[in-house]
Amino acid sequence: MRKGLLAFLAVIGVIVLAGLFVFASFKSTQNQLVQKDEAVKSAWSQVDINLERRADLIPNLVQTVKGFTKEESTVFGDIANARAGLLNAHTPQDKIAANNTLDGAFGRLLALTENYPQLKSNEQFLRLQDELSGTENRIAVSRRVYNKTLQDYNTFVRSFPNSIWAGMLGFQPNNAYFQASDSSRQVPQVSF
Numbered sequence: 001m002r003k004g005l006l007a008f009l010a011v012i013g014v015i016v017l018a019g020l021f022v023f024a025s026f027k028s029t030q031n032q033l034v035q036k037d038e039a040v041k042s043a044w045s046q047v048d049i050n051l052e053r054r055a056d057l058i059p060n061l062v063q064t065v066k067g068f069t070k071e072e073s074t075v076f077g078d079i080a081n082a083r084a085g086l087l088n089a090h091t092p093q094d095k096i097a098a099n100n101t102l103d104g105a106f107g108r109l110l111a112l113t114e115n116y117p118q119l120k121s122n123e124q125f126l127r128l129q130d131e132l133s134g135t136e137n138r139i140a141v142s143r144r145v146y147n148k149t150l151q152d153y154n155t156f157v158r159s160f161p162n163s164i165w166a167g168m169l170g171f172q173p174n175n176a177y178f179q180a181s182d183s184s185r186q187v188p189q190v191s192f
Contacts, residue, residue, distance in 0.1 A: 029165040036153040040174065043146040044092055047178070050139040051099055055083050057135060058106065061128045068119045069112055078105040092176040099178075143178040150174055 062076055082102040089095040113119050120126075154173045157166045166172070 025161065026165055029162050030169055032156065033162070033166055033169060033171045036149075036156055037171065039149050040146075040153050043142070043149040046142040047139070047146045048095065050135060050142050051086060051095065054132065054135045054139060055086050055102075057128060057132050058083055058102075061125070061132060062109065064122065064125045064128060065109060065112060065116075065119060068116045068122070075105070075108050075112060079109055082106075096176065096178055147177050150177060 058079060062079055066076060079102070082098065082105040086095065086098040086102050089098040113125075154175075156162055157171050157173050
C-alpha cells in the first residue's frame with residue numbers, strides 16, 4: 001500500500017511539474033508577445049512621425065514651386081489630394097497606401113523642377129529640398145526598422161510552440177509591411 005501511495009504521489013508530482021512548465025512557457029510567451037507587439041507599435045509611430053513631417057514640408061515646397069510654375073495646377077491638385085489622404089488615413093495599411101499615392105504625386109512635382117532652371121537656384125526651394133531630403137532619409141530608416149521589427153514579431157507569432165499561445169491570446173501575424181510603390185519601380189526619364 002505504501003508503494004502505491006508513493007507511486008501516486010510521484011505521478012501527481014510529475015503532473016504538477018508538467019503543469020508548472022506549461023504555465024511558465026505560456027506566461028513567458030505572453031510577455032514576449034506583448035513586448036514584440038509594443039515594439040511594432042513604437043516602430044510604426046516613428047514611421048508615422050516622419051510621414052507627418054514630410055506632409056508638413058510639402059505645402060511649403062509646393063508654394064515655392066507654384067511661384068515659378070503657374071500652369072501646372074493638376075500636379076498641385078494631385079499633391080494636395082494625396083497629402084489629405086495621408087493625413088486622413090488611420091491604420092498602417094491605409095497610411096502605407098496613401099504614402100504610395102503621395103510618392104507618385106510628389107515625384108511629378110520634382111520632375112517639374114527640371115523644366116524650370118531658375119527654380120533650382122532659388123534659396124528657399126533649395127533649403128526646403130534639403131529638409132525634404134533629410135526627411136526622406138529618416139523615413140527610409142524608420143521604414144526599415146519598422147519592417148524588421150514587424151518581421152521579428154511575425155516570426156515569433158508563427159513559430160512553434162509560440163503559435164499555439166499566440167492564437168489563444170489573440171495575437172495574429174501582421175502583414176502591413178512597407179513596400180516600394182509601383183511608381184518607384186518605374187525607371188525615371190532623364191533628358192539632357
